[in-house]
Amino acid sequence: MRAFSDLTEREILALAIANEEEDGRIYADYAEHLREHYPDSARLFDDMATEEEEHRRALIDLYVERFGRHIAYITRRDVRGAPAPASPRTTILKGIDAVREEVTRMETNASRFYREAADRSTDAPIRKLLGDLASAELDHLRTAGEIEAQRLPSDRRAREDEDAHRRFVLQVVQPGLVGLMDGSVSTLAPVFAAAFATHLPWNAFLIGMAASVGAGISMGFAEALADDGKLSGRGAPLMRGLVCGAMTTAGGIGHTLPFLIADFWTAIVVAAIVVVVELSTIAWIQYRYMDTPPVSAAAKVMLGGALVLAAGILIGSG
Template identity: 55%
Template sequence: MKRFEDLTEAETLALAIANEEEDSRIYATFAMRLRHDFPATAAIFDGMASEEDGHRRSLLSLYEKKFGRELPLITRQDVRGFLKRNPVWLAEELRIEQVRRQAALMELEAGEFYTRAAERARDTEVRRLLGDLALVERKHEAVAERLEQTHLTESARSGEDATARRLLVLQVVQPALAGLIDGSVSTLAPIFAAAFATQNTHETFLVGLAASVGAGISMGLTEAMSDDGAITGRGRPWIRGLACGLATAIGGLGHALPYLIPDFWTATSVAAAVVVVELIVIAWIRWRYMETPFTGALIQIVLGGLLVLLAGIFIGSG
């Protein structure tokens, strides 16, 4: 691996050409991957890819003029000092924030590279072009803003926000909500049955802990294996499984933890209060993200939870 200071002028230009080609292809890949769900943002990256390709052509013309048509093979991986890039463009799903952050790092790095290269150049024409490109890269954020003003209209931004919300609901909210409902409702019967059967808070807590953790593992695996998200657009299986499993365990632990309190009736009263809060939270999430009327969601979830709770108390008391 070579140091930047050891590069010849020809190698510096060849490296600049390779960098511009790589950046252009990355921006084009961003555009291709985002076009279906975020067409306006994809148009922004189309413009940025075109801008980088224009830089590449200018550098190639100057290289041919100064050094001929034989271009040495040198890339940023061959030179010390460049940041190692996280290939977010290869991820199954591209998050807009992650893409924009990557683009900002690329622009910053390119600006630093051209500034240093221009300072070392001895040929006036090479120095002029590298200096001009340094200024262009420094202003690349302004170019992106100009492209954004052109392509990302208010209606387009609103549409992309709606798409982002839909993806959030599909990939995170729905699996987590399913887990929270299962953990909060299905564990009521075994926990309160154990409570009224034994009237021992420690044993009840152990039953609740086992039921919550077991349900979390079961629901998480079921969700993760239900589909790979390739056709349904529901995202990475392990993210959905993790969201579902954690929400399930949390839902059950909410009314199991009060049984750490030694007094049985105090623990049971606190657990019952926690159950009420859990059911209200579930109803709110359904109203907020699933567009279910809050009153209807509250009645449905409270009625279901109450039936399960009574079943547990009845079984435990018998």
């Protein structure tokens, strides 16, 4: 990997061409993946990809004029400190806001990189070229803003943001909440039953871990196999299954870990406190994402948890 200061003017221009080509492809990828659910944003990224292609052609014309037809192969990944864009697929999974932020970051980082390199350069032609590239990246940002204002008026952007929130709830929050509720509530009975039956915290810990892991696997498969997400709009089955399974396991392990404490009553008290925290978290998620009134959410969750906890204690004490 080479330092930017070691690049020749020819390599810098070749790097700029590669950057524009890669950025254009990324914008085109964003447009393709967002077209179904975010058509207005997709058109925005189509326009930005077109802008990148125009800049690339201008850079190629300049390169051919000065250095000939063969363009040296060099990318951002060959230059130490050059900010590389994130994978489009990874960014898209994070939602539309993450895509918008990544695009802004790409253009801002590129401009900053070229500007700082220009400030460090003592070679006049290279300094001028780097300054021109920095200005070009700022022009990209201004152009993107103009295109966004045209393509995404406030009402359309608000609609897309609302759709994104709804998909996030369906694809992440809902399976995660189902898993957390199942793990936090259903494992209460076996854990506390084992604790009160044996008065040995270690036994309760082993049973709690087994119940949590088993429930996580079961709930993960159940969620993933429930539907393919195409008709319901609930997203990829694998992702939903992973979220649901992980949250189920986490919900059960939370009140299981206190039974690593050797003293029985200390472990019981700490576990009970953790249970209250878990149930409060579930109630808050219902209030935050499901528009459930806070008092109603807390009452329902606490009642259900109390019944399961009481059942476990009664069975274990019998």
